[in-house]
Amino acid sequence: MAEHTQLIDAINIRTSVRAYDKEPIDDDTARQLSMTIDAVNMLADLNMQLVLNRPEVFAEANASGHLKNAANLIVIVGPKDDPQARERAGFYAERVALAATLRGLGTLWVGGSWDREEAAKHVRVTKNEEPYLGVVIGHPEHHLSYRAKSYDELVEFQRSHRPTKSFEQFTAGMSDAERTAAPDWFKAGVEAAMKAPSAMNRQPITFTYDASADTAAAHIDQSAGDGQALNDLGIAKLHFQIGAGSGEWAWGDGGLFIHK
The missing domain is CATH 3.40.109.10 (NADH Oxidase)
Structure with a gap:
């Protein structure tokens, strides 16, 4: 792997x-x-x-x-x-x-x-x-x-390839103060999830951080519309886990991520 x-x-x-x-x-x-x-x-x-x-x-x-x-x-x-x-x-x-x-x-x-x-x-x-x-x-x-393009060129192509929701939209359940105070691993995880594919590019997954337990959670945003929400949830969780560096998810809507 x-x-x-x-x-x-x-x-x-x-x-x-x-x-x-x-x-x-x-x-x-x-x-x-x-x-x-x-x-x-x-x-x-x-x-x-x-x-x-x-x-x-x-x-x-x-x-x-x-x-x-x-x-x-x-x-x-x-x-x-x-x-x-x-x-x-x-x-x-x-x-x-x-x-x-x-x-x-x-x-x-x-x-x-x-x-x-x-x-x-x-x-x-x-x-x-x-x-x-x-x-x-x-x-x-x-x-x-x-294949002849450099890594930086490919990164830039991705950035301009399609629109994405903002970090604030991906963390809609959090306040500005909570976003600022969240650890770097959480922010990196969300940023990686922002690059995840989703059905019809709806990006229906949001994330929250619980400072008291030092855990993250992933949620299906029902307002994003129908689609392959559970599949999108799994994709977004993988991207988050890779971005966060290490840790493990619990399955399900609202499942918790424990950083290690």
């Missing part, structure tokens, strides 16, 4: 990629991704699977221009009717996506821009499981020029 500093780098340069080059993912990279997925599946109690060279899964999205040359996918399979598993799916599949970012690949979380029935033909799903979501993966369009 990637080291902490590398995961921070991945968070700082990751963007949602909709246009891909046609060049297939090479065998060595595919093998490394599969090994990462296998390891993460054991931690997550999920059944994520890598599907390569299947543009038919994205036929409609590619034809409409919503995506371009999408052909590869991580299908996130987990138990039916299990809200916690959907949160775990966000947390752990985003870890795989960040590992792919470190290998120079582009990724995109998708809920409706893929043909689930077509994808199901290429994965193993038991009667007690269902595919939750997918992560498109591949070489970003013009990927050779992309």
Whole structure:
């Protein structure tokens, strides 16, 4: 698995990629991704699977221009009717996506821009499981020029790539005085979570810090609208944990983070 500093780098340069080059993912990279997925599946109690060279899964999205040359996918399979598993799916599949970012690949979380029935033909799903979501993966369009960019250039591209809610919005349950007094690890965690992908870019997760217990909590902001809120919660928690440096989350809306 990637080291902490590398995961921070991945968070700082990751963007949602909709246009891909046609060049297939090479065998060595595919093998490394599969090994990462296998390891993460054991931690997550999920059944994520890598599907390569299947543009038919994205036929409609590619034809409409919503995506371009999408052909590869991580299908996130987990138990039916299990809200916690959907949160775990966000947390752990985003870890795989960040590992792919470190290998120079582009990724995109998708809920409706893929043909689930077509994808199901290429994965193993038991009667007690269902595919939750997918992560498109591949070489970003013009990927050779992309790889030639410096880390600072990629960080700047991410900064200007899409708008994000403010730190104050991400900590809406806190006062200005509480924000100022919060420890650096909390602030760094929130800043990393601000860079997390979310359904329709709604960014529906907020964080609070309890000074008396020295814990953080993550909350689903219901006013942000419907979407894949539990999945978004898991993704945001992972980004926060990486930004904070060390610690562990409890699952669930309102789950606590204990910094170590």
